[in-house]
Amino acid sequence: MLEPRPAPGPLPGAPGPGVPEPGAPDELVEFGVEVRSQWRLVLGRFFRHRLAMASLFLLALLVVVAFLGPHLSRHDYTKPGPDLSQAPSIHHWFGTNELGIDTFAQVQRGAQRSIEVAFLVAFLSTTFGSIVGALAGFYRGWIDTVLMRLTDLFLTIPTLAVLLVVAARYRGSRNSWIPIVLIIAGFTWMPLARLVRGVTLSLREREFVEAARAVGASNARIIFRHILPNSLGPIIVNATLVVAGAILVETALSFLGFGIQPPDVSLGLLISNGVQAANTRWWLFYPPGFFLLLFCLAVNFVGDGLRDAFDPQQTRVRA
């Protein structure tokens, strides 16, 4: 998305250059060099990315609704009420299901679970994938061979089949969502590992890595201080894709009945329950569906904005 041009400078007749505008930062020093910290730079660029900011706002709103809502709502996602299968109304914003449970409360609870799963998966798989990729790309040789064949092996295993088997094993246990997180994370780190390996292979030949070695930096320092921060762009973008992907995998699992188990709910479970009612009682199907859609879109746009913001060489949206 192209940014609109910044507001035009002083109009003809207005004070020319050299006259500081009122409100200009005081720390402008004689060479016109402004004091800017790394985070201010990154955040400054991010804040200028309108789509990303809008998405971040939406994301925050969805998270707040999911986590704060149940405390404010009168309805409980487990308690059936007297109003059975009602259309949305002032009392039940998203209507009720055939047991009289408030759909809004269920969507909130389901979104909580799904968001927790998604972010935990993204954190675990990003950390693991980045480290595997960086080690493989940096050390090359047999370490690379072992790690990458392992990655290939994981890529060849049909994720859903394994997920179904393992999920079935933990079905019904109280914290069944934790094994689900571990398994989804265990099958989503491979693309990132390959990506980071590729980036590392090119970064390790860069002169600043040699320069770092020449000042006596250890391998660990080079990997974590020089190579990984330089691959942050692809890592972050991939992490956001994983967030969106994980929520979809979790949804698919729950849809098939192997994910989050009742009485706990997740978006997938709600969609699965509502799918037969999509034509007659639409309020059971569309609210969780839209929540899912909005969440995934917002996450992806935020990732896009972050990628632009973290790249100090990009000039399109300069702070």
Added chain:
Amino acid sequence: MAGSVLEVENLHVTFASPDGPVKAVRGLDFSIGDGESLGIVGESGSGKSVSMLAVMGLLPRNATITGSIRFRGQELLGRPEAELRKLRGGKMAMIFQDPMTSLNPVLTVGFQIAEAIEAHRPDTDRKGRLARAAELLDLVGIPNATTRVRQYPHEFSGGMRQRAMIAMAIANDPDLLVADEPTTALDVTIQAQIMAVLERAQEATGAAIVLITHDLGVVAGTADRVMVMYAGRAAETGTIYDVFGHSRHPYTLGLLASLPRLDDTGRERLVPIPGSPPSMVHPPPGCAFNPRCPYARALCKAEMPVLRPIEGTGQCSACHFAEDLNGARPT
């Protein structure tokens, strides 16, 4: 010159390649004393960078290094990587050719200088390191150093980045500073400034400097001694005055003849050295320079000349007929 910082003896560096082993350095001897500056000149591929990378222990794993490299009397070859790491950036530091790519673009300049300090003195605190980084930037002539330490490399110009690289190299008060073509990637007008900064850095630290370059003018302006390299061997060594004024090696003479002179009448043509540098996979037998040498005789093809002191001069030359040459330009 109290003692020598670095002594290199019979250094050979060979790289494995699909065409066979590339003999990049083939028996190099030199030493450098405390606070001395040695210029190493030669064409691309003459082994000047490779030999210093070997000293720093920065060559890739496919390089085979034999011979002896002694730093303050201690043998470096065969030492474990962890010990070399302590030396690198500590007692010996390196400045690279291209300042545009030698700084990490995602870290602030100050952070990178502080990192060089941290790697060798982990007991210092972060604030102190950053303050020291600002001092160093100030020393190398960067205005507003306290502001500049918080900036990123892309906010620095090429000359300023090279200054920052020098600041990083002298951060731990090294005994040996290797500058690998420090001015090649820079604007001509900046080159003199950077050389002045290097000299100031040398004064501040008392380090010996090895200056690798193909710019004879830069060497003449800075170095005490010069070593001319050709095809992985030293062709001639001596003081600037001896080597450039009364060269005893046809290759040096050829290099000098290919330079424009300020004092000529403008009618003389520059004389290039004919031919091109030899293949380092199959270096020519005998003197490596013989296919291009205007004075080559039968002996030159048969026997490899050794670097030997030339009687009556202070320099050493690796030419069978060094005594017959006396600053004469090949015609």
